[in-house]
Amino acid sequence: MSRRRGAELEDAILRAAAEELVRSGYAGLTMEAVARRAGTNKNAVYRRWPGKAALGVAAYRRLAVAATDVPDTGSLRDDVLELLRRVNQQWSTPLGAVQRDLLAAAAAEVDLLAAIQEASADAGSALWLGLLERAVARGEAPSSALHPRVATTAVVLLRNEYVTRGAQTAPDEVLIEIVDEIYLPLIRGRA
Amino acid sequence: MSRRRGAELEDAILRAAAEELVRSGYAGLTMEAVARRAGTNKNAVYRRWPGKAALGVAAYRRLAVAATDVPDTGSLRDDVLELLRRVNQQWSTPLGAVQRDLLAAAAAEVDLLAAIQEASADAGSALWLGLLERAVARGEAPSSALHPRVATTAVVLLRNEYVTRGAQTAPDEVLIEIVDEIYLPLIRGRA
DNA sequence: CCGATACGGTACTAGGCGTACCTTAATTTG
DNA sequence: CAAATTAAGGTACGCCTAGTACCGTATCGG
Numbered sequence: 001m002s003r004r005r006g007a008e009l010e011d012a013i014l015r016a017a018a019e020e021l022v023r024s025g026y027a028g029l030t031m032e033a034v035a036r037r038a039g040t041n042k043n044a045v046y047r048r049w050p051g052k053a054a055l056g057v058a059a060y061r062r063l064a065v066a067a068t069d070v071p072d073t074g075s076l077r078d079d080v081l082e083l084l085r086r087v088n089q090q091w092s093t094p095l096g097a098v099q100r101d102l103l104a105a106a107a108a109e110v111d112l113l114a115a116i117q118e119a120s121a122d123a124g125s126a127l128w129l130g131l132l133e134r135a136v137a138r139g140e141a142p143s144s145a146l147h148p149r150v151a152t153t154a155v156v157l158l159r160n161e162y163v164t165r166g167a168q169t170a171p172d173e174v175l176i177e178i179v180d181e182i183y184l185p186l187i188r189g190r191a
Numbered sequence: 192m193s194r195r196r197g198a199e200l201e202d203a204i205l206r207a208a209a210e211e212l213v214r215s216g217y218a219g220l221t222m223e224a225v226a227r228r229a230g231t232n233k234n235a236v237y238r239r240w241p242g243k244a245a246l247g248v249a250a251y252r253r254l255a256v257a258a259t260d261v262p263d264t265g266s267l268r269d270d271v272l273e274l275l276r277r278v279n280q281q282w283s284t285p286l287g288a289v290q291r292d293l294l295a296a297a298a299a300e301v302d303l304l305a306a307i308q309e310a311s312a313d314a315g316s317a318l319w320l321g322l323l324e325r326a327v328a329r330g331e332a333p334s335s336a337l338h339p340r341v342a343t344t345a346v347v348l349l350r351n352e353y354v355t356r357g358a359q360t361a362p363d364e365v366l367i368e369i370v371d372e373i374y375l376p377l378i379r380g381r382a
Numbered sequence: 383c384c385g386a387t388a389c390g391g392t393a394c395t396a397g398g399c400g401t402a403c404c405t406t407a408a409t410t411t412g
Numbered sequence: 413c414a415a416a417t418t419a420a421g422g423t424a425c426g427c428c429t430a431g432t433a434c435c436g437t438a439t440c441g442g
Contacts, residue, residue, distance in 0.1 A: 003389060003438050030429060041390060046431070103354065104295030113357045147372055149348075156351045157344065163294065163354060166304045181338055181381075186373060189380025194407055194420055221398065232421060237400070 004040075013038045013045055017059035022094055026056055026101035053105050057112045060102055061119040063095055070127050076135040080183055083131060084154055084175045087122045091162060092169035100162060125152050132187075142191040150190065154183040195231075204229045204236055208250035213285055217247055217292035244296050248303045251293055252310040254286060261318050267326040271374055274322060275345055275366045278313045282353060283360035291353060316343050323378075333382040341381065345374040 004012060016038035020029050031052060035042045049055040068090070071082040090096055099120060106112035117124075128151035135141040145151075157178050161170045195203060207229035211220050222243060226233045240246040259281070262273040281287055290311060297303035308315075319342035326332040336342075348369050352361045 005388065005439065009389075031431080032429070041392085042431080043391090044389060047388075052430075100298065101295075104292075104298070107291065107295070107357045110357055113355070117355060149368060149372060150376075153344075153348070153373060156348055157340075159354070160347045160350060163298075163350070164304070164308060166298045166301050177340060181340060182344060182377060185341075185380035186377040187380070189376035189378070189382075190372075196408070196419065200420080222400085223398070232423085233400080234422085235420065238419080243399075 009038075009040065009044060010048055013040065013048065013055075014059050014062050017055055018063050021056065021059050021063065021098050025094070026098050026105060029056060031055070053102075053109065053112055056102055057106055057115050057119075060098060061115060064099070064119045068122060068127065070131055072134065074138070076131075076138075076140040076187070077179060077184060079131050079135070080154060081175060081179050083127065084158060084179065085172070087155055088158060088170050088175060090122065091158075096162075097168075122155060125149075128152050128155065135187075141187050144190045145187045147190075150186065153186060154178050157182060200229075200231065200235060201239055204231065204239065204246075205250055205253050208246055209254050212247065212250050212254065212289050216285070217289055217296060220247060222246070244293075244300065244303055247293055248297060248306050248310075251289060252306060255290070255310045259313060259318065261322055263325065265329070267322075267329075267331045267378070268370060268375060270322050270326070271345060272366060272370050274318065275349060275370065276363070278346055279349060279361050279366060281313065282349075287353075288359075313346060316340075319343050319346065326378075332378050335381045336378045338381075341377065344377060345369050348373065 013034065017029070017034045020034050020037060024033075029052065031042050031045055034055065035045050038044075045055065049058060068083070068086050071079050071086075073079050073082065091099070099116065102116055103113070106116060125148040129146060129148065132141055132145055132151050136143050136146065158170060158175065161167050161174060204225065208220070208225045211225050211228060215224075220243065222233050222236055225246065226236050229235075236246065240249060259274070259277050262270050262277075264270050264273065282290070290307065293307055294304070297307060316339040320337060320339065323332055323336055323342050327334050327337065349361060349366065352358055352365060
């Protein structure tokens, strides 16, 4: 029997950790179970990651590679609402719960936080800026709306729903309210 | 020696838990230490609260009674910025860190979440709506701006800084950016 | 072929949550 | 006022999990 080493073993551990994450959530993630599922022991894990949080983040990054493609309906409102709905849907999955737990668990270590941010495309402003750029080209929005913090306001407000309400999912009415009562007025107001 | 009972003992436990909370944070809070500091044992604690999260929230509520008074400078921008600065300052204290940890720890139990919300006045929309009402009276804002979600947008964005950046405190430039680039344009745009 | 390196196995320690059980004090009730 | 009930105190658990230590052994590079 061959003994796995280096990258091969590391890969197996990450795969195992990712499976455990979706199965049991971050709270239920145990180093022991990860090692067992990977067919190894805790030593191999601790040689690579300093602790549970770091492993959790590393495993999450492998799960959250699926980048959301940006909708292009020809209407700013529809684009925003659609992207917001996709994000909401993604956050409603067990993976979204994992992300939130991880965000809380990694709050102490700044580098881990950055790693999570990097992994979740929805957090980046690129998607939202791109969407706005097309609206500007169509004359639906002023170019002064192309501002990172402005662009991501809708998704930030949605995240707040999860954080403060502990919501499993945000109802569609909330998304509509965010778009119609805040995001679009904000874009208008920056003219 | 007299043996404390009922409300008196409950009070001592809550006081002890609050002290432990500011000393060691929520992560370092242990039922054992709380009981010891209160001069009793874990039994008395568990007879009153089902677990660590519930006790933590109850203790936090006793700490966070200090309601922020709303500034009234005569200018919407100054009012908003000032209130935001006060909230930022409050969230920068150890107590703010406790609140964030608690928010994460109580994410599973909805009733606990509600209890935290209730305790932190800054989360409520009343403060922000009151501030806006005065601005409307002065003609600085349209009455259509009097909307709970709109009113609290600034503080929600600030919270996001803490959640996603793990910030100890948000720099003043961020507050200014939130006010000038988002909050005020939003108010304008709702005219 | 020979180190050096890293994996596997196992056994620990340490700490904390939550529970069980019993004794003892205070309070309520007949 | 005595008896019954309620609630504290004391203590010892069971259980789980993080993280560490040690050692034999397979693999890899030179």
